[in-house]
Every structure is written in C-alpha cells, then in structure tokens.
Amino acid sequence: MSRLHNVISKKELKKRMFYENDSRLTLSFYKYFTIIKLQEYRDLIYKFFYKYNFLGRVYIAEEGINAQISIPKQYYLFLKRFLARLDVQLKNLHINKALNYEKSFWFLSVKIKKKIVQDGIIEPFFHPQHVGIYIKAKMVNFMLHDNQTIFIDMRNSYEYAIGHFKNAIEIKSLTFREQLRNVIKLMHYAKNKNIVMYCTGGIRCEKATAWMLFNGFKNVYHIQGGILGYVHDAKKNGLPILFEGKNFVFDHRMSEKVSDKIISFCKQCNQPADTYINCQYNLCHLLFIQCHQCSIYFKKCCSLLCREKYIS
Numbered sequence: 001m002s003r004l005h006n007v008i009s010k011k012e013l014k015k016r017m018f019y020e021n022d023s024r025l026t027l028s029f030y031k032y033f034t035i036i037k038l039q040e041y042r043d044l045i046y047k048f049f050y051k052y053n054f055l056g057r058v059y060i061a062e063e064g065i066n067a068q069i070s071i072p073k074q075y076y077l078f079l080k081r082f083l084a085r086l087d088v089q090l091k092n093l094h095i096n097k098a099l100n101y102e103k104s105f106w107f108l109s110v111k112i113k114k115k116i117v118q119d120g121i122i123e124p125f126f127h128p129q130h131v132g133i134y135i136k137a138k139m140v141n142f143m144l145h146d147n148q149t150i151f152i153d154m155r156n157s158y159e160y161a162i163g164h165f166k167n168a169i170e171i172k173s174l175t176f177r178e179q180l181r182n183v184i185k186l187m188h189y190a191k192n193k194n195i196v197m198y199c200t201g202g203i204r205c206e207k208a209t210a211w212m213l214f215n216g217f218k219n220v221y222h223i224q225g226g227i228l229g230y231v232h233d234a235k236k237n238g239l240p241i242l243f244e245g246k247n248f249v250f251d252h253r254m255s256e257k258v259s260d261k262i263i264s265f266c267k268q269c270n271q272p273a274d275t276y277i278n279c280q281y282n283l284c285h286l287l288f289i290q291c292h293q294c295s296i297y298f299k300k301c302c303s304l305l306c307r308e309k310y311i312s
Contacts, residue, residue: 022053023073026098026105026251028228030116030203032064032128033089038112041086046110048082055105056251059113063128065090066116066203068251070105096201096228099258104251117203120177121211132209132220135196137234140223144242149194152187154179154205155248158287162255162264162274163227163245165198176204183208184215194219200247202226231258246274266291268298281306 035041042060049069056069071079083090098104135143143149144165151168153160160170171186173179187195195217197205205222212220223230227247234241245263246255254276266273266289273291279302286302301307
C-alpha cells in the first residue's frame with residue numbers, strides 16, 4: 001500500500017521538483033456536493049495521486065472537494081477517469097488549466113477540512129448548491145459593457161491589486177469570510193441589479209452567489225471557471241480578453257500574466273510593477289510588490305531595515 005502522508009522534507013521535495021524534466025500541467029477543480037465517508041474518500045485520492053506523482057493541495061469536507069494540483073501531462077485523462085469513478089458527482093467535472101506551464105507545487109497534501117473554503121457562515125438553512133447563473137466569456141464581455149451590471153471581485157485585496165476587470169468593485173479584505181460579511185453591507189443598494197461575481201477559479205464566487213441569493217439578492221451571476229475559465233474560453237472562441245493585469249495564484253508561481261497592462265506599483269519607488277515578493281528577511285516575510293531595480297537594491301526585502309538584517 002502507498003504511504004498516506006509525506007515522509008520527505010518539503011525542502012528536498014522542492015529541490016526534486018526543480019530538477020524534474022517531466023512536462024506538467026497545473027490544474028484546479030472543485031465541486032460542492034455532500035461527502036459522507038471523508039476518510040475513505042481522502043485515502044483513495046491520496047493513494048491514486050501518490051502513485052502517479054501528482055503534487056499539490058486537496059481539501060475534502062462534507063460540503064465537497066477543492067484541489068489545486070500539478071500532474072505529469074500524460075496522466076490528464078487518467079485523472080478525469082479516476083474522478084468519474086470516484087463519485088458520479090465528479091463525472092464531467094470542469095477542470096481549470098493554468099495559463100502557463102511553469103512548475104507550481106512540489107509536495108502532495110490531501111486534507112480533511114470542516115469546509116473546502118473558509119466562509120464563516122453558520123446559518124443552518126444556507127445551501128452552497130443554490131448558486132447564481134453561470135456565464136462564459138461572450139456573456140462576460142457583453143455584461144462588462146452594460147453600465148447597469150455590477151462586477152464584484154471576490155478575491156483578497158492583494159490579488160485584486162495586480163489584476164482585475166475594469167471597474168470591478170473590490171470588497172476590501174484579507175480573508176474570504178471578511179468579504180462575505182462586507183459584500184452584503186456594501187451592496188445593499190443593489191438587490192435588484194445584475195451582479196456578476198468572479199474569483200480565480202470559481203470556488204469562492206460560486207459560494208458568494210449562493211450567499212447573495214440567501215440574503216435576498218435577485219439577479220446574481222458568476223463566471224464559470226473564474227478568471228482561468230474566462231481566459232481559456234475567450235481564447236478558444238477568438239474573443240477579446242478584457243481582464244487587465246495578472247492573475248494571482250497560490251503556488252510557487254504567485255501570478256500568471258493575462259494582459260500586458262500593469263495596473264499596480266512598486267512598494268518602494270511607486271513605479272509600475274506587478275511582481276510579488278516575500279521579504280527575504282525570515283522574521284518579516286511580508287508579501288509585497290517590487291520592481292526589478294528595487295529587488296536588486298533592497299535584496300528582495302521590503303525595507304532598508306529588513307535588508308540590513310537579512311544581509312547581516
């Protein structure tokens with residue numbers, strides 16, 4: 001039987017990932033549906049993923065599954081067949097492919113959680129399956145040109161900073177649970193307006209549409225597959241891509257380029273920049289935007305103080 005947890009250090013696994021020559025795909029998928037036998041579900045997934053050298057994060061909860069993974073390219077159809085056999089709910093599952101082929105994850109983690117995305121919702125009659133209307137790239141572009149439609153970005157503020165749809169409303173927050181609290185208060189005036197919600201791959205905005213409907217909003221839509229789904233669908237159908245900037249991702253890459261437009265600024269010199277850095281001084285490790293010149297001068301640190309401590 002395969003081991004059901006990592007026994008090699010993450011440092012060693014990261015080193016192996018960079019030396020690996022396999023062509024890989026970075027994928028993400030999720031599904032809200034009821035899972036009863038969580039441990040059995042988790043172990044089946046871990047054993048299959050471990051066997052085929054799948055890397056990344058998978059969260060399983062009673063409300064469903066959420067995964068961001070990196071797999072050898074040749075096993076893509078194996079993955080789809082496995083998921084379809086695992087549960088009928090996962091047959092014909094929408095799987096997002098990353099916008100680039102850079103290496104992303106270097107370890108495998110399959111965990112049982114209370115929820116697949118932390119939302120802070122405790123209302124007993126809330127159902128995450130009662131969601132808004134899916135829309136794809138053609139309708140997204142149409143609605144972006146409709147001044148009666150409101151676009152709401154359901155990502156964290158640092159994600160919004162480097163890329164978003166023009167005029168999309170930022171619900172300022174550091175966590176998704178904060179956003180869900182705030183969006184109802186901030187958008188109270190728009191209960192009868194058309195509202196389009198979006199996020200990176202769809203999992204947050206899908207739950208957000210269910211939350212909006214639960215709170216009395218009438219006309220709520222969300223982009224199928226999130227930003228990733230939108231970009232792929234627009235390219236497939238020869239449509240203009242109206243997302244501006246980069247798409248933030250929660251793996252080694254940190255972001256994916258969507259358009260050439262830079263909409264954010266370097267923390268130190270305030271010049272246009274869209275590259276995120278974690279401060280190299282380990283006791284700080286602040287996530288911030290830094291241009292190439294400042295990354296050289298500051299040694300990828302967020303301040304002169306951290307630079308001095310880092311090089312000392």
